[in-house]
Amino acid sequence: MEAHPDLTRGVVQGLGWLYLVMFAMNFVWTVRSFRRDGEFESLLGFKHLPKAFVWAIYTGTLMIFAAVHLTLRTSDASAFVLKLPEWFKLSVDWLIADPVKYFAASIVLFVLMLVLRRWWTKPTPAWILLNLSLLFLGFSMTDYDFRQIVGKPDNVPIVGMLFLTGFFTWLYFRQAVENDDRAAAGRPVKEKELSQQVLVWPDLVYTELVCMVLLTALLVVWGVALQAPLEEPGSSVKTPNPSKAPWYFLGLQEMLVYYDPWMAGVVLPLIIIAGLMAIPYIDFNQKGNGYYCYNDRKFAVVTFLFGFLPLWVAMIILGTFIRGPNWNMFGVYEYWDVHKLEVLNNVNLSDWFWLDIMDRSLPKPDATASLLAQTGTILTREWLGIVLTLAYLIVLPPLMAVTVFRNYYVRMGFVRYIVLANLLLFMAALPLKMVLRWVFHLKYIVAIPEWFFNI
Amino acid sequence: MSVGEYIRESQIWKSVFRHPAPYDRRNRAVVMLTNFFLHLHPVSVQQGGIGLSYTWCMGGVTFFLFLVETLTGVLLMFYYRPTLEWAFTDIRALRDVTTLGIMREIHRWGAHAMVITVWLHMYRVFLTGSYKPPREFNWVIGVLLLVLTLLLSFTGYLLPWDQLAIWAITVGSNMARAHPVLGHEGPGFQLLNIGGYDIITNASDARFLLLGARNVGEETLNRFYILHCVAIPLVVSLLIAIHFWRVRKDGGISQPL
Known part of the structure; x- marks a missing residue:
């Protein structure tokens, strides 16, 4: 055999x-x-x-x-x-084992999800999609490499998460579309129709009891069916390849491809947390409180869904199922070959400016010169990147305030608007850097390794 | 008099339960007010507020999973010793020989499930706009609980002390090394110095604080064990209490105005 x-x-x-x-x-x-x-x-x-x-x-x-x-x-x-036929495996792997195509496909899916929301929330299309995804999963199980990665005990919950996220996104859009139609026809939203008071005992406590019993049963069955992973004893000298963070942090680990650890591992996660906390204070829209809807709060919903689906869930899938040895991308049906080579010749913005445009070598700080002179040389070397970064964070918000976000600016006031604009810019920083990397092979916009300061 | 009635009429029963059985409408209200566990709830709610397609039940599921984790976690603590000598062997014994070793499976799968359900709870709260006034602050507490849930899971990930554990924690905690100003490979760490000597080194930076050592080692295991079993659960319990209290004070489950 x-x-x-x-x-x-x-x-x-x-x-x-x-x-x-x-x-x-x-x-x-x-x-x-x-x-x-x-x-x-x-x-x-x-x-x-x-x-x-x-x-x-x-x-x-x-x-x-x-x-x-x-x-x-x-x-x-x-x-x-x-x-599973070979041509199918090859075409799926062709699509997903490449950052550009993977990200583009996730954006296309995201847009389709929004545009076709009336179609795919109907029962029959939703049922067809569910069947297709189950068939995909079932047929893929006939592939050895797919089973290796998806069948890993710690990865099983992620498959569950995918189906749950899909189901609840469907449930949201279904109710939102219905309420949008009701609002358009001048009728009250669905939630409003069920406004009579019912006693918590029995209506709520029995639901809770049933939930608890079912969950306990689920956990016991899950625990019996699937053993928790236990690998070899920990050894600080045997580095596994790839070394991965726990699955729920793989979206953050994916950002490390595009940003240095101080950005991807510290600044951006902190901004995500702060940004989530800021949501109630910057969302001035009073509609859509306590019921599902889409039309009444399009901007908020689309922004949140974009952050959650393509930038968080899709990045976790990428980090879990597709990143393999040496952090290269592998198709789900592909063997994890540690010798797979991917050519990386990314350049910094300052390299491009001084070498290609000015046709001279980079200014080099003189180690014997004073600290101030060294700083001056470094800043001169990186001036273009610094100017661009500052422009992105300082010039763009007011520019957006008088153009695309004019309405928002007037209704939000200065402080709220600045917070919103900066959060949006930081959120856009990841896809933006991705595109710059793919199109221009850009490594760092500002590269000051002397200070561990690379953007 | 049937046996059931005899028991319910006894002095012992009446001293434990401060109300008659919730058979009629009046006592169904009274039970909610006089029972310690049930008084978390109001007496009555709007029908639309408790429909499963509205609430997805994800907040309740997350809380229940927290209770499951606490129970199985306490049982595991009776068995597991957080030292380099025993950590791995104890977990392996739980897998291979220990009676009720399935507690470890339930604990691990429950932890993964809790991360997912807390996301889905947040997803639902966002999509129903339930963070809007007057519930802004409860959303903030919810975000803190989300972060703490991830940290609970992260600190627990190290305890089996296998390859999966120590390298996941190494990769995760390496980020702290790059913390601006406070990490010894982060931008601006040279700013903190006395007479040219750096205060922030690999033995004093944010990563060292997290690990208790320069690398993931026995000190880290102890530190993560305390964080996982005592420190974070205490904070989470407090925040859950505030979270639930605010749900009631802010007007219960959100409904259209």
């Missing part, structure tokens, strides 16, 4: 159970569809075919899948034919 089999008996059995669950789910869905979805006028020459017919075929296929997987008797699982 080969050392890294794509399929083993255990995997095939596990997939069988997955397809059985999907079969049960879709069986219920087919019944629902038969009752509600109506029929096709005409399909393939048949008149008045119920729409549930399509679901029935799909559900039947799932049942066959489950049966085939669960009744596998042959000892050699690698002879099993239901595998």
Whole structure:
């Protein structure tokens, strides 16, 4: 038997159970569809075919899948034919194992999510998306490398988080779209209709009790099914490659690719925390308090979703599943080769200015000169980057105040506006530096290694 | 008289529960007011405020997970010794031989789940605009609780003392080395000096404060153990109390005005 089999008996059995669950789910869905979805006028020459017919075929296929997987008797699982095709693996890896394409794809998805919110919050499209993601997960499990990274015990919660985040984002948009429609028609929001008082005992305490029982059961089942990870005893001389922070900090670790530790590890996290705390004080919009909506507070919602989905969740996925040895990017179906080479020849802004534009060497501080003279030389060397950075933080806020944020500035007042503008600029600093890196191979805008001050 | 009635009519029962069983409307209100655990809640709420599609139940789930972590954590503390000699072996024994070693699994998965649910709770509170007046300050406390949840998880990550643990903490705590002014590789650390001698070195900077040593070692294990089991849980408990108290004082679960 080969050392890294794509399929083993255990995997095939596990997939069988997955397809059985999907079969049960879709069986219920087919019944629902038969009752509600109506029929096709005409399909393939048949008149008045119920729409549930399509679901029935799909559900039947799932049942066959489950049966085939669960009744596998042959000892050699690698002879099993239901595998992910090679071209699919290659195209997925092509898309995600590259920072530019990965980030671009996450932005495209984000925009689609906003623009198509009326479509994908309907039950049928949402159900199709759920099925597609489950099929993707199931079929991907037939790949050895995918299982290695996604099946790691500590990574399992992240898969759970993805489905939960997707579900709750769906739930938000569904209720927001409904309330937006109600507002447009001049009707009160849905939450307002349920405004009569009910007693906490039994209405709330029983919900809480059921939640507690279910959660306890879930944790026990999870604990029995999946062993907590325990690797070799800790050794300060054997550095693992890659060395990763706990999964919830991998978004921050990803920023280290673009910023030095003092920015990515200290300043930006502190700004994230301070910025979150500042939200109630800079959001002057009084609408949207206590109910779901989108239209009433577009700017706030889009900004928050942008921070949470592409800049936090997507970065965690990138850091967990895609960053491999030497912090290189690997496709989810790709072998983690420690010898994979990626050429990095990034240049500083000051290199570009002095070497390429001025055609001379960089000013070099004279170690024997006075401290003041050395500082002067360093500042001269980096003047362009310093000016640009200061302009970004000092010139842009007033400029935005008289242009795009004119309305906001008038309604927020000076202090609130400055806080908002700076938080937005810091939030934009990450994607901005990414783009600069990809397009111009820019390493540092301001590079003063003498002071550990690189931006 | 049935057995149940006999018990409920006894002096002992009546001394424990200060109210009759919540069978009728009046006593369902009284039970909320006279029971220590239940008086966290109001007597009545708006129906829309407790629907699952509105609240997602994520704040309550997070709190429940905190209780689960406390319970399983206390049980684990009876077994685990935070020293270089024993830390790893104790955890391995929990996995291989100890009765109820599953407490460690529940503790770890509960911790991951708690990080996720606290995010989702914040997500829901943002999307319903519930941080808006009069609830601004409770949102700030919530952000602090979010940060402390992450720190709880981070400090606990070291305790198994395996490769996963010490390197995750090494990578994470290396950031403190780059803290502006206070880290010995951070911008401006040279500003703090006496007569040309740096005050901030690798034996006195922010990272040293966090680790208790120049590298992740026995001092770090002790420090993280105390932070994880005592210091942070105390602060979190206090903030949770304030958080819940403010939910009540600020008008209960948010609803359309």
